[in-house]
Amino acid sequence: MKSVDAHLAEILATVRPIDPVGIGLDSALGAVLAEDVRSPVALPPFDNSAMDGYAVRAGDVAAATEADPVVLPVTVDVAAGDTAPRAVGPGHVTRIMTGAPVPAGADAVVPVEWTDGGTDRVAIRRPARVGNAIRRSGEDVRAGDVVLGAGTTIGPAQLGILAGVGRHAVLARSRPRVVVLSTGAELVEPGSPLGPGQIWESNSFTLVAAVRQAGGEATRRRAVGDDPAEFLETLEGLLGAADAVITSGGISMGAYEPVKEALSPLETVRFEKIAMQPGMPQGFGVLGERQVPIFTLPGNPVSSYVSFVLFVKPALAKMRGLPDGPPATVTAALTAGARSPAGRRSFLRGVLDAKGSVTPVHRQGSHQLAALAGANALIVVPEDVTELPEGATVEVIPL
Structure with a gap:
């Protein structure tokens, strides 16, 4: 059987980063920059007030106290967005609002809370040091800085600084468009009544959510049955709108495996046994002129999701232009013993706590979705280990 590491390496050697395009800020959330963004101006572009108050000459209010306030005439109001040239002469103040340009001659701002709030004359009860409550030009970003x-x-903060330096669009890699398709004649849509031998289809909902959480845009298609021709026709209709395709089910060793039967003759998708549990049957390849990657995952719910974490998520990172490779792990101490079959790398579902301990869930079957829903980590058991005692140190993949 092929190793987990070899299968991932083959996937990462095949997928390519999405070509960067110009993206408007309204559509850029989750995209990955393909350029360095520099600020054309200093930020702030001018000295401005950090508070509502009064622009003063610090020397004029140096003697102000609660008992003996300094009273000065107010010459004018300066609001945010004021473009008129303003100046503060000796012995005078201007009333100023947050974000407004600091008038020439002023070297401090007295917060309104330190005054009586006067509009013609103001009593100032505390001194203000030079520079008080003034945001200096360029103190956040200098002109030409890479922001x-x-x-x-x-993300939201990055969108803010992009707009703040005047960019309306950027060169970036969009979130990969991923189509998710489940297979199986036994599958019906949630909310529909179950007939004999039927189950509600769940894998596509799990995988769509996983794609979105991993930074992709996911589209879910209704499950198709066990007819290879129907599957292939449906798939061909989806390729034009996809950067990648994920299927679940239809790749095992038995009869009625529509994914394997439909794609094997193309000779661009390989179906293999991977030395792992759960998720031994796997398939991967490319389709069409655009060489769209397709990940054919097992149909058991836990196997499907574990396969996504191990193989699809790193591939999406590479497509986005981000660092790729195996999922990140942390070390933890087992709170209970665990077993694993020889020759396979096991990914046991577990609950990782903040103290660095991990507890295997009680039900480890590849069909037991409720146990997966109660887990927050995968406990990695190496291929050459069949049993781990309580207290053993293990590698854990946080989910």
């Missing part, structure tokens, strides 16, 4: 580097994932 975001290539390879940065664009």
